[in-house]
Amino acid sequence: MNVMKYFVYIIYNLRDKKYYTGITNDLFRRLKEHNKIGSSTITTTNRNSFIIVHTEQCEDRDKARERELFWKSGYGRELRDKFMRNLIS
Numbered sequence: 001m002n003v004m005k006y007f008v009y010i011i012y013n014l015r016d017k018k019y020y021t022g023i024t025n026d027l028f029r030r031l032k033e034h035n036k037i038g039s040s041t042i043t044t045t046n047r048n049s050f051i052i053v054h055t056e057q058c059e060d061r062d063k064a065r066e067r068e069l070f071w072k073s074g075y076g077r078e079l080r081d082k083f084m085r086n087l088i089s
Contacts, residue, residue, distance in 0.1 A: 011031065
């Protein structure tokens with residue numbers, strides 16, 4: 001039986017200096033979609049220049065959604081920002 005894996009990802013826009021968090025079952029396809037001019041995702045439309053800064057593999061979509069909500073929470077954003085500051089310095 002082939003079990004589908006899901007990924008939680010955080011991408012960073014090099015021009016806008018903003019983050020976007022989402023879930024997918026195909027990380028590279030999804031990054032390509034975000035970087036396409038006229039992306040179907042409203043929050044990333046016309047904002048190409050994304051890079052992946054964090055990924056997590058999850059066993060199923062529900063777990064991935066739970067982790068996505070964590071990273072979008074106040075505490076999750078704090079951790080993300082702290083991680084990125086440490087990475088850069």
